[in-house]
Amino acid sequence: MKLTQLLTSAALALGLATTAVAQDKTKVGFIYVGPIGDGGWTYEHDKGRLAIEEQFGDAVETVYQESVPEGADAERAITQMALQGADLIFTTSFGFMEATLAVAKKFPDVKFEHATGYKTLPNVSTYSARFYEGRAVQGLIAGRMTQSNIIGYIASYPIPEVIRGINSAYLHARKVNPDVEFKIIWAYTWFDPAKEADAAQALIEQGADVILQHTDSTAPQAAAEKAGNVITFGQASDMAEYKPLPRVSSIIDNWAPYYIDRTQAVIDGTWESQQVWHGIGKGMVKIGEITDAVPADVKAEALALKEAIASGEYHPFTGPINRQDGSAWLAEGEIADDGTLLGMDFYVEGISGQIPN
Amino acid sequence: MLMLEKRPQPSRIWTWATPPLAVLVTMIAGGALFAALGKDPVEAIATIFWKPLFGEFAFYYRPQLLIKAAPLILIATGLSLGFRAGVWNIGAEGQYILGALTGAGVGLALYPLDSAVVFPLMVIAGALGGWAWAMVPALLKVRFGTNEILVSLMLVYVAEQLLAAMALGPMRNPDGHGFPGSRNLRDYPSAHNAEIIEGTGMHWGVAAAVIAVTAAYVLLSRHILGFQIRLAGQAPRAARFSGVRPGRLVVVCLGTSGALAGLAGLFEVAGPAGQVSIDFNVGYGFTAIIVAFLGRLHPVGIALAGLLMALTYIGGEMAQSTLGLPAAAIQLFQGMLLFFLLAVDLLTNYRIRFRKKEAA
Numbered sequence: 067m068k069l070t071q072l073l074t075s076a077a078l079a080l081g082l083a084t085t086a087v088a089q090d091k092t093k094v095g096f097i098y099v100g101p102i103g104d105g106g107w108t109y110e111h112d113k114g115r116l117a118i119e120e121q122f123g124d125a126v127e128t129v130y131q132e133s134v135p136e137g138a139d140a141e142r143a144i145t146q147m148a149l150q151g152a153d154l155i156f157t158t159s160f161g162f163m164e165a166t167l168a169v170a171k172k173f174p175d176v177k178f179e180h181a182t183g184y185k186t187l188p189n190v191s192t193y194s195a196r197f198y199e200g201r202a203v204q205g206l207i208a209g210r211m212t213q214s215n216i217i218g219y220i221a222s223y224p225i226p227e228v229i230r231g232i233n234s235a236y237l238h239a240r241k242v243n244p245d246v247e248f249k250i251i252w253a254y255t256w257f258d259p260a261k262e263a264d265a266a267q268a269l270i271e272q273g274a275d276v277i278l279q280h281t282d283s284t285a286p287q288a289a290a291e292k293a294g295n296v297i298t299f300g301q302a303s304d305m306a307e308y309k310p311l312p313r314v315s316s317i318i319d320n321w322a323p324y325y326i327d328r329t330q331a332v333i334d335g336t337w338e339s340q341q342v343w344h345g346i347g348k349g350m351v352k353i354g355e356i357t358d359a360v361p362a363d364v365k366a367e368a369l370a371l372k373e374a375i376a377s378g379e380y381h382p383f384t385g386p387i388n389r390q391d392g393s394a395w396l397a398e399g400e401i402a403d404d405g406t407l408l409g410m411d412f413y414v415e416g417i418s419g420q421i422p423n
Numbered sequence: 424m425l426m427l428e429k430r431p432q433p434s435r436i437w438t439w440a441t442p443p444l445a446v447l448v449t450m451i452a453g454g455a456l457f458a459a460l461g462k463d464p465v466e467a468i469a470t471i472f473w474k475p476l477f478g479e480f481a482f483y484y485r486p487q488l489l490i491k492a493a494p495l496i497l498i499a500t501g502l503s504l505g506f507r508a509g510v511w512n513i514g515a516e517g518q519y520i521l522g523a524l525t526g527a528g529v530g531l532a533l534y535p536l537d538s539a540v541v542f543p544l545m546v547i548a549g550a551l552g553g554w555a556w557a558m559v560p561a562l563l564k565v566r567f568g569t570n571e572i573l574v575s576l577m578l579v580y581v582a583e584q585l586l587a588a589m590a591l592g593p594m595r596n597p598d599g600h601g602f603p604g605s606r607n608l609r610d611y612p613s614a615h616n617a618e619i620i621e622g623t624g625m626h627w628g629v630a631a632a633v634i635a636v637t638a639a640y641v642l643l644s645r646h647i648l649g650f651q652i653r654l655a656g657q658a659p660r661a662a663r664f665s666g667v668r669p670g671r672l673v674v675v676c677l678g679t680s681g682a683l684a685g686l687a688g689l690f691e692v693a694g695p696a697g698q699v700s701i702d703f704n705v706g707y708g709f710t711a712i713i714v715a716f717l718g719r720l721h722p723v724g725i726a727l728a729g730l731l732m733a734l735t736y737i738g739g740e741m742a743q744s745t746l747g748l749p750a751a752a753i754q755l756f757q758g759m760l761l762f763f764l765l766a767v768d769l770l771t772n773y774r775i776r777f778r779k780k781e782a783a
Binding site for chain 1: 587602607609691698700703744
């Protein structure tokens, strides 16, 4: 246990040192899975970081490390930030979970915030957004807009968050267009423009005229633009440079308010471990501008759905919904509980194909 | 004007002087790059090369250096045997993955058995897994004359798919709420590749790397097989006359490098990484190729090159978070190292002469 002791004492020494300086500066660190210029997931987290800088000015210093591989290297990157005196560290990818916990145990005085995970400690919180709410709106537009009735979906990894997104989009596409069919490609990456472009191309060749993506780059947008007559949605970020076509709308992750809140809590000494899962209502998920490429009535319908979700009047997973194998999941009017949603590992009825495993 | 004159023999001095020279030139060019990005070049270079070793937090970084260098050295040592003999195993990354899968597979299958045999069994399984994956290109080459470069490289992608399938399927943590990734082997003491001496970074993979380097040194300088490997690389015809069987050499070289890569994968998955996850491999198998050449295919050189490479990784990460250098600049910096090494290698084989222009 020598190392742990050494690290703890170093952390304590630093803790003391930072309290001495804390009057003027709080240090907030960010660990990113992709480059800050990915135009999607990491780009939005970095906008949150910049929002902290703007909000607190000289009272806060931020540091970040980009393109950190998920695995053994992440643990070193996080430790490094803790050693250098960070008071609050955001680790912004699911794959950083084990590493975040391991480091958090060695630095009990440093606060950690892990995005999209499920394990917490007294000094580790988790936070995520209910992206599936945005997917519902997206699914509705996709179902209305498709001519070929084939919707392509570029999925990243078969984890509950991604499966939830597919299910939500599918349910709401089918609701407005019973003939709709989903073709899903698993890219096994969050960010790989070449792979994502290949996947988009393959889907277009299979007849898809709507491409939904759960990967972070703008490569699918570019592929759709080149193909013509294919519409897309911005993922994680607005991807506004592809407006008005192929990008007809987007799901935007809006982390800034949460990041500012948590930084404030650390400054005030009121930070506590929690698990947060906010949606459209709290503004963590935003729907980007729906362009004029979408007919006015469809746009109105989509905005109405968004409002209903935001006000809590409607939940995207409201029964009756069956599982893919035909067994009943939610009865008429029943609403899915968060536990099932967080661990979702099945498709809903109507989606063809298997979840890889 | 400048003239290049081929040396009758590669220069012995330059063979050993070019790697340090390449490092030096990289520092200068890298410094210029960092300066162009608006950072203090001296501070950036110091952060990469000096701070991890002698800075404020060296107590943490020195052990990390060993952890990062061990797989590189282990894999590069194996590769160097083949490279000397003209057997090109480019797929160490795949063998690394397979070793991790078979080794971790044994550990996960025995969970939660508490026994001292678990870890040794995993080590054997890891070596066998890497060896078996390398046997595919070896046997195809010996039997059908296929190109081992292509086959071994292609098998990396197959291995990556297999890794994803394992992390999502058979090896998935039953208590993991449906998320991909296996149980964390660090929470399973019998299977954990823990540090031999706490706080030093010395896990069994580091010990294995030291043994591999020593064994390779003895093999190459004292053993008939080492002689045959060197001969086959330098003079294939002469080698055949002196009784070297090329097929056997291919099998031995690919098998050894595969087994060492497999071991590296096992030690990584049971220690620093902890679990079989989709993104388990981070390119050690490819970086090891650079390490092998940077180390002049010599075991001692490889050990030094592995440590240097690890230093640029760790220092590079540090420069990112403390100086705000972009990740791409660090990768560029590492790439420069190989680029300049290949460039200054010219001096090994050629002499530079200053000559007056002769009248036509």
